[in-house]
Each structure stands twice: as structure tokens, then as C-alpha cells.
Amino acid sequence: MAHDEFSLIRQWTRRSDGQEGDGLTVGIGDDAAVFTPTPAMEVVACCDAMVETVHFLKETMHPSDIGYKAVISNISDVAAMGGLARYALVSIAVSPNWSATQTSQIYDGIYEACETYDVRLIGGDTVSAPDALHLSVTVLGEVEKGRAIRRSQAQVGQAVFVTGYVGSSAAGLHLLLQQKNTGEGIPNQFQQLIQAHQRPTAQVTAGRLLLTSQACGALNDVSDGLASELWEIAEASRVELCVDASLIPISEELSSYAEQVGKDPLDWAFYGGEDYQLVGTVDAGYVDTLREQFAAAGIPFSVIGRVESSAAEASVTCKREGRQMPLPKAGFNHFGQRE
Amino acid sequence: MAHDEFSLIRQWTRRSDGQEGDGLTVGIGDDAAVFTPTPAMEVVACCDAMVETVHFLKETMHPSDIGYKAVISNISDVAAMGGLARYALVSIAVSPNWSATQTSQIYDGIYEACETYDVRLIGGDTVSAPDALHLSVTVLGEVEKGRAIRRSQAQVGQAVFVTGYVGSSAAGLHLLLQQKNTGEGIPNQFQQLIQAHQRPTAQVTAGRLLLTSQACGALNDVSDGLASELWEIAEASRVELCVDASLIPISEELSSYAEQVGKDPLDWAFYGGEDYQLVGTVDAGYVDTLREQFAAAGIPFSVIGRVESSAAEASVTCKREGRQMPLPKAGFNHFGQRE
Numbered sequence: 001m002a003h004d005e006f007s008l009i010r011q012w013t014r015r016s017d018g019q020e021g022d023g024l025t026v027g028i029g030d031d032a033a034v035f036t037p038t039p040a041m042e043v044v045a046c047c048d049a050m051v052e053t054v055h056f057l058k059e060t061m062h063p064s065d066i067g068y069k070a071v072i073s074n075i076s077d078v079a080a081m082g083g084l085a086r087y088a089l090v091s092i093a094v095s096p097n098w099s100a101t102q103t104s105q106i107y108d109g110i111y112e113a114c115e116t117y118d119v120r121l122i123g124g125d126t127v128s129a130p131d132a133l134h135l136s137v138t139v140l141g142e143v144e145k146g147r148a149i150r151r152s153q154a155q156v157g158q159a160v161f162v163t164g165y166v167g168s169s170a171a172g173l174h175l176l177l178q179q180k181n182t183g184e185g186i187p188n189q190f191q192q193l194i195q196a197h198q199r200p201t202a203q204v205t206a207g208r209l210l211l212t213s214q215a216c217g218a219l220n221d222v223s224d225g226l227a228s229e230l231w232e233i234a235e236a237s238r239v240e241l242c243v244d245a246s247l248i249p250i251s252e253e254l255s256s257y258a259e260q261v262g263k264d265p266l267d268w269a270f271y272g273g274e275d276y277q278l279v280g281t282v283d284a285g286y287v288d289t290l291r292e293q294f295a296a297a298g299i300p301f302s303v304i305g306r307v308e309s310s311a312a313e314a315s316v317t318c319k320r321e322g323r324q325m326p327l328p329k330a331g332f333n334h335f336g337q338r339e
Numbered sequence: 340m341a342h343d344e345f346s347l348i349r350q351w352t353r354r355s356d357g358q359e360g361d362g363l364t365v366g367i368g369d370d371a372a373v374f375t376p377t378p379a380m381e382v383v384a385c386c387d388a389m390v391e392t393v394h395f396l397k398e399t400m401h402p403s404d405i406g407y408k409a410v411i412s413n414i415s416d417v418a419a420m421g422g423l424a425r426y427a428l429v430s431i432a433v434s435p436n437w438s439a440t441q442t443s444q445i446y447d448g449i450y451e452a453c454e455t456y457d458v459r460l461i462g463g464d465t466v467s468a469p470d471a472l473h474l475s476v477t478v479l480g481e482v483e484k485g486r487a488i489r490r491s492q493a494q495v496g497q498a499v500f501v502t503g504y505v506g507s508s509a510a511g512l513h514l515l516l517q518q519k520n521t522g523e524g525i526p527n528q529f530q531q532l533i534q535a536h537q538r539p540t541a542q543v544t545a546g547r548l549l550l551t552s553q554a555c556g557a558l559n560d561v562s563d564g565l566a567s568e569l570w571e572i573a574e575a576s577r578v579e580l581c582v583d584a585s586l587i588p589i590s591e592e593l594s595s596y597a598e599q600v601g602k603d604p605l606d607w608a609f610y611g612g613e614d615y616q617l618v619g620t621v622d623a624g625y626v627d628t629l630r631e632q633f634a635a636a637g638i639p640f641s642v643i644g645r646v647e648s649s650a651a652e653a654s655v656t657c658k659r660e661g662r663q664m665p666l667p668k669a670g671f672n673h674f675g676q677r678e
Binding site: 025026029030031032033034035036037042043044045046047048049050051052053054055077078080081083087089090091092093122123124125127128129130131132134136138140141143145146148150151152219220221236 | 364365368369370372373374376382384385386387388389391392416417419422426428429430432461462463464467468469470471473475477479480482485487489490558559575
């Protein structure tokens with residue numbers, strides 16, 4: 001058994017064989033990978049874990065979706081620095097209730113995400129686990145020297161923006177869990193919500209446009225819900241952020257599904273997470289230019305508020321139905337759903 | 340609960356705050372870390388996972404040992420390329436049966452290893468797990484451009500060597516498991532075996548000496564047992580390796596413990612693993628110089644065999660009691676102990 005399984009691992013990562021060149025000196029299969037960083041670029045490094053039952057269920061995510069999403073969440077982090085992802089290392093712990101075929105499908109998703117974003121899988125570790133499957137991905141990328149966009153650089157007077165639509169991933173999960181319980185199929189009209197949950201997009205082009213603009217203050221990706229990300233920017237930058245609920249970009253599919261199930265779509269937008277959109281601040285005078293550039297790139301770009309003042313105590317407020325109220329911070333976090 | 344736990348995570352990694360500078364542009368706490376690679380160096384990247392019940396038990400490893408060893412196993416991989424470790428990212432999935440204090444102690448071990456080897460913790464992910472604790476560490480290091488030592492460069496006529504002593508970690512584990520069952524204390528005379536298992540050393544100095552020598556062919560670290568590592572070199576380099584059992588460096592403590600429990604110390608040496616010594620090949624004419632350099636550095640250096648011939652089919656043989664026999668490949672691997 002031992003060696004059969006071991007040769008399976010080799011088979012799963014064989015698609016990375018012979019990929020040396022173009023900066024990669026030693027690829028997968030040695031003690032470590034070795035690459036030459038591009039001159040005048042810095043290295044960007046991040047790491048995200050996904051755990052069965054905590055981040056996904058077999059019933060709501062195909063194995064290839066799990067692999068795909070684990071890579072995307074990291075490419076998204078690199079995009080949130082204004083950078084480009086280049087390499088990935090994958091650590092996977094597989095329990096006996098995952099077949100070799102299912103594990104191979106996880107790698108299918110990993111490679112699909114890598115190919116889509118021009119990332120090479122250069123290393124990792126494959127081990128056994130007693131029960132839940134764990135997937136931890138490290139992505140290494142690059143960004144022009146000294147130009148990485150931090151979350152701590154929001155400036156008073158800047159506009160607060162978000163790319164794409166938010167809340168769709170959480171609504172997609174809600175729909176999948178409903179379907180799991182009722183056994184009904186997913187209506188065609190809501191496929192975009194399922195796609196947002198299972199096959200999210202990393203906003204690499206948006207991040208590059210923002211970096212090139214030199215007008216971006218702070219930047220985060222929406223992994224834990226918009227409210228949580230806004231608070232991170234407010235706290236790191238020590239500012240007050242004011243957003244307007246009516247400006248939060250909600251897709252038609254999300255509005256329609258929320259109405260159907262009697263939910264507030266803004267709740268998913270603020271507290272759902274895993275949208276992998278970019279949220280940040282930009283110079284107010286540069287908003288029109290960015291709007292044009294984003295429109296040309298086919299990426300929705302919504303101004304949702306303003307950096308109101310610098311403050312010893314950071315805050316985020318939200319205007320809704322004429323009233324400006326503090327926006328609670330609590331989003332999903334991995335130590336107990338919502339506060 | 341959610342936010343209490345969340346602030347605990349911040350507390351665990353707070354020791355990484357304010358560490359920017361000396362090449363590190365963005366440290367822990369943003370979407371990703373950013374660093375400037377040292378000029379004329381390439382980046383070395385590796386990733387190793389440790390899973391509760393598969394790689395360790397609470398009964399045999401203190402939480403701080405678990406954190407320490409997870410970092411060491413990666414620094415060892417960088418050392419096996421001839422490189423120097425610089426940065427670490429830690430992904431940890433903690434289950435409810437691990438207290439905040441125990442988790443904090445894992446970080447104590449992580450930081451202790453980082454400080455010992457001049458590595459900075461620059462990122463990671465902390466999530467919850469349903470049961471077994473999972474720890475996945477990525478280490479980024481550097482090596483002089485074009486000089487990383489691969490496992491595929493063994494040359495016919497080179498000597499096969501190993502640093503330090505092998506088998507001690509597996510004997511230490513055996514002793515700990517015996518103790519767990521009998522409740523007896525660990526005799527003082529065997530503390531070195533326990534140390535080898537719980538607090539291994541990464542052979543960074545040895546790796547650097549070998550790189551500087553320019554006489555090193557292939558190099559591996561001993562993570563899966565000496566036999567498995569020799570086979571990896573033989574297969575990657577397509578050579579026949581012949582080693583002599585009487586030359587395998589076994590510590591006095593290991594000999595003595597093996598005798599006491601009626602075990603063959605060579606079995607632990609070949610198939611135990613987690614010794615984190617370096618095994619490789621060097622030009623025969625350079626062996627004496629290396630012996631002197633290693634002696635000056637206080638690191639045991641043992642020639643254990645020779646690269647006999649290049650072969651379409653790789654092989655490893657071992658001379659024991661006058662007979663040269665094929666050395667079985669099987670070491671510990673994570674899909675079912677021994678073949």
C-alpha cells in the first residue's frame with residue numbers, strides 16, 4: 001500500500017515536472033524549490049488554509065473547487081498588495097475517507113487555478129490526516145520595489161471603493177446548503193451565486209490597475225466580509241470610514257435570491273466573506289479616471305463612501321435609510337461564526 | 340468568544356510586529372508579506388506539514404517542541420540546498436481540545452526556532468480544526484545564484500557522506516512511547532535521544548560548508564530515513580550507491596539503548612527518519628579538507644560509501660558482515676508505516 005500511495009502523490013504533481021526555466025532554477029521534487037526573483041521586483045508571500053467542515057463540505061464543493069479556491073484565496077492576497085502571483089506551494093493532509101480520485105481532483109482544481117493565473121506549482125507536502133482534509137497553500141508573487149499597497153495608507157478625503165459585487169459567495173453557500181437539505185436542484189438563474197462561491201475570481205487586473213494609478217491609499221481583499229475588511233483598513237490607517245449602504249454593489253441575482261428567501265442581501269455583503277473582491281481607498285480626484293479604466297477592463301468599480309477623518313480611535317459607519325450608524329465589525333471568523 | 344479568540348491569535352504573533360527593515364518591507368499583519376531578495380541570491384522555498392497522531396502525539400511532544408520541530412524540518416530542507424533560511428509563514432489549524440495556553444506554547448517553539456536560526460515569521464493563517472491539530476510551515480531562504488545543491492548531481496567516484504548521527508530521533512520516539520506505556524521516567528543517559536526527537540538541529544553550517552567547497556555533488560536532508568534519502572539521490576542522479584553498514588554513524592546512546600531493548604540500531608538509522616542530518620556525495624579528493632572543516636565546526640562528518648557507477652536503473656547496496664546486499668528502499672512514509 002505504502003508505495004502505491006506514494007507513487008500516486010508523484011502522479012498528482014507530475015504536471016509540475018519539467019517546468020524549470022523562466023526564472024525557476026529548481027522546480028518540484030527536490031528538498032526545496034529555487035527561483036530567481038525578477039530584477040527591481042520585491043517578493044510577495046502569503047499563506048491560507050482551508051479545512052474540511054470549517055471552510056467547506058464535500059456536499060457544497062466539488063474536490064476540484066476546493067483546490068481551485070484554495071489557490072485563488074492566496075492569489076487574491078497578492079492582488080491586494082498590487083502584485084502578481086508567480087509560484088505556489090501546496091500542503092495537503094488527506095484522510096482515509098477521501099479517495100485517490102477525489103484527491104487527484106483537488107489537484108485538478110489547483111492546477112486549473114495555477115494555469116488561469118500563470119502560477120507554477122513548485123513544491124509542497126502531502127501527508128495523511130486522521131479525519132478532516134486540510135489544504136494549506138502558500139503563494140509567492142512579486143511587486144514593483146517599494147510600491148506594494150498596504151492597508152494602513154488610507155488618507156482623509158479619499159474615496160472608499162470596492163470592485164465587483166459582494167455577498168454573492170455567501171448567498172451561493174446559503175443556496176447550496178438549502179439544496180443539500182431539500183435535495184432540489186439549483187435554479188439556472190442563481191448559477192452566478194454558485195460560481196461566486198465555488199469558483200471565485202482573484203482581482204489581479206484590478207490590483208495592477210490600482211498599483212499603476214499611484215492613487216490608491218489602502219487596499220484589502222474581501223475574504224472575511226466587507227465590514228471586517230473596512231474595519232481592518234480603518235484600524236491600520238487610524239481613520240474614520242463612512243460608507244453608504246445604497247452604494248454597496250449587490251448583483252441582481254443576489255437581490256433576487258435574497259428576496260426569495262427573505263434575507264437582507266447587505267447582511268451577506270457585509271458579513272459573508274469569500275468574495276475576493278478588492279476594497280480600498282483612492283484619491284477622490286482620480287476616481288473618474290479609474291472608473292474609465294475599470295470599465296474598459298470590464299470590472300465593476302463602485303465608490304461606496306469616503307475617508308472622513310483621521311482618528312485616534314478608528315471607526316466605520318454606514319448610512320442607511322438616512323441614518324449614519326456604526327457598522328458592527330463582526331464578520332465570519334474561524335473561531336465561532338458571528339459574534 | 341469569537342473576538343476573544345481572534346485577539347489571542349494577534350497576541351500569538353505579536354512578537355513579529357515591528358520587525359520590518361533589513362530587507363523586509365511588509366511584515367506580518369497585511370494581506371501578504373513583502374521582502375527584497377538579497378542581490379545575487381536566488382530564493383529557496385519549501386513547505387512541510389505536521390499532523391497530530393500522524394507526526395506527533397501530545398504525549399511525546401510538548402507543544403513548544405511541535406512548533407520548534409515544524410520550523411526546523413523546513414530550515415533543514417533549505418540547508419539541504421546549501422542555502423540560508425530567512426523567513427517563515429505558519430499555517431495552523433487548532434482543534435477545541437487544544438487550549439489557548441498550549442497553542443501559545445506552539446508559537447513559543449516556532450519563535451524559538453526562528454530566533455535560533457535568524458528567521459523572521461512574516462505571515463500565515465490561523466484557523467480552527469475539528470479534531471487533529473495541523474501545522475504547515477513554509478520557509479523562504481536564499482542561496483547564491485546558480486549554486487543550489489540538487490539531489491540529482493551525484494557523480495561516479497564521489498564519496499557518500501552523512502553528517503552527525505542517524506537513528507537517534509527514532510530511538511527517542513521509541514523511548515518516549517515506552518515511557519508513555521510504562522509511566523517510567525527517561526534515564527539521564529538517554530536524554531540525547533529525546534533531544535534528537537523533540538528538538539532536532541538543522542544542519543545549516545554543514546550545508547554552507549558543502550556549498551562553499553564546490554565539491555558537493557548531491558545533497559538531501561534525512562527526514563524520511565537514511566535508506567529513503569540514499570534512494571532519492573540514486574534515482575535522481577541515476578547512479579549506484581554502495582554504503583558500508585559499519586561506517587554508519589551511530590551514537591553511543593543509541594547503541595546502548597538499542598542493546599537494552601534488543602533492537603538493531605541500523606534499523607532506526609536506515610528507516611527511522613527525522614534526523615535532519617545531511618546526506619550526499621562529495622569529490623573523493625576533497626574529503627580530507629571537508630573532514631578538517633567539519634571537525635573545526637564541531638560537526639561529525641562520516642564517509643559511509645561511494646558512488647560506484649552510473650546506471651540506467653538506480654540502486655543502493657549496503658555491505659554488512661562481508662556481504663554486499665541491496666538496501667530496501669522503504670522508510671517511514673505517511674501512507675502506512677513500513678512496506
